[in-house]
Amino acid sequence: MRTRLTDLLGCRHPIVQTGMGFVSGAPLVAATSGAGGFGIIASAAMSLDELRATIREVRRRTDAPFGVNVRADLPDAVERIDLLVRERVRLASFALAPQRDLLRRCADGGVLTMPSVGALRHAEKVTGWGVDAVLVQGGEGGGHTGPVPTTLLLPQVVDAVEVPVVAAGGFFDGRGLVAALAYGAAGIAMGTRFLLTSDSPVGAAVKRHYLEASVTDTVVTTRVDGVPHRVLRTPFVEALEHSGRVAGLVRSIRHAGAFRRQTGLSWPAMLRTARASRRGRELTWAQTVMSANTPALLRTSMARGRPESGVMPAGQVTGLIHDLPSCAELIDRIMKEADDRLAALSTAR
Structure with missing residues (x-):
């Protein structure tokens, strides 16, 4: 299936695997790109050396193109972009709005x-700066999300911008791909669906939580890092939601200390990261500290397999997912479903 997205990225199918912290490493990205989709490395919790090694490991596993997600507010964002240039990575994606100098670089x-x-308004702003594509995530998507559902946000953006638009939030099968194309998108992006594959490094206990969840078992909270964040409901998240300001700050500092020990960062370095994350956002200091150490909460659940003690970003689509195919099986299934759906529409009377 050829679209503006496949032409731009050089992939066979218009299916993007989003960058998910402690999930989208070399195995998942290589499996996605090798199957004809487009995988994206999540680099925010990696050092420069770790990112370089991950890029080269993906290249060792596949010669298909892939991308890297860069957190634009990190102190070393420029160095990360320079690394992508040197390593000839196809695409840089950004979860937070990038500065114009990063785009020029x-x-x-x-x-x-x-x-x-x-x-x-965000789509109009960044396309005015000369980006090559935009990924539009509706409110049902996992992780950082907004209030507008995909079915309303997607046509708004498609009508307003000239670059290829990738639709995210609520996609998991071939019917969704055809629907996105009908709205004018050039492809779809999926996070939760790729997390729930056999190629995903997430542990069995964590995957079981996702598979057992219903479409109402997620919650949008600002208590993780100050920005609306859709995650699975867990006792830990419920405690965050109901803790007072002082208790929230104490809890944040405790997790920040754990993150500092895990990463080797100094307290001054963590404070610089916290200040960067607070810039332009009206956050309390509890939220700011949480923003700086959110990777520790993700690491606890996604990398260490302790779903009861961390944060698990999840789209509402998790309630419609019930199996763990390989990336190749998943992409092949989606494309067959899409072909079947298009054939049925073309013969409808």
Whole structure:
């Protein structure tokens, strides 16, 4: 299936695997890209050396193109972009709005850019800066999300911008791909669906939590890092939701200390990261500290297999997922379903 997205990225199918912290490493990204989709490395919790090693490991596993998600507010964001240029990575995606100088640096180095947006005004802003594509995530999507559902946000953005639009939030099968194309998107992006594959590194206990969840078993909270964040309901998340300001700050500092020990960062370095994350956002200091150490909460659940003690970003679509195919099986299934759906529509009377 050829679209503007496959032409731009050089992949066979218009299916993107989003960058998910402690999930989207070399095995998952290589499996996605090798199956004809487009995998994206989640680099926010990696050092520069770890990111370089991950890029080269993906290349060892497949010669298919892939991308890297870069957190634009990290102190070393420029160095990360320079690494992508040197390693000739196809695409840089951004979960937070990138600075214009980062976009110029990518363009000058031959790296394509695709920010994620959750509002029409954000799409208009970044496309005015010269990005190559935008990923539009509706409110039902996992992780950081906005209030507008995909079925309303997607046509808004498609009508307003000229670059290829990738639809995210609520997609898991071939019917969704055809629906996104009908709205004018050039492809779909999926996080939760790729997390729930046999190629995903997430432990069995964590996957079981996702598979057992219903479409109402997620919650949008600002208590994780100050920004609306859709996650699975867990006792830990419920405690965050109901803790007072002082208790929230104490809890945040405790987790920040754990993150500092895990990463080797100094307290001054963590404070610099906290200040960067607070810039331009009206956050309490409890939320700011949580923002700086959110990776520790993700690591606890996603990498260490302790779902009761961490945070598990999840789209509402988790309630419609009941199996763990390989990435190749999943992509093949989606494309067959899409072909079947298009054939049925073309013969409808």
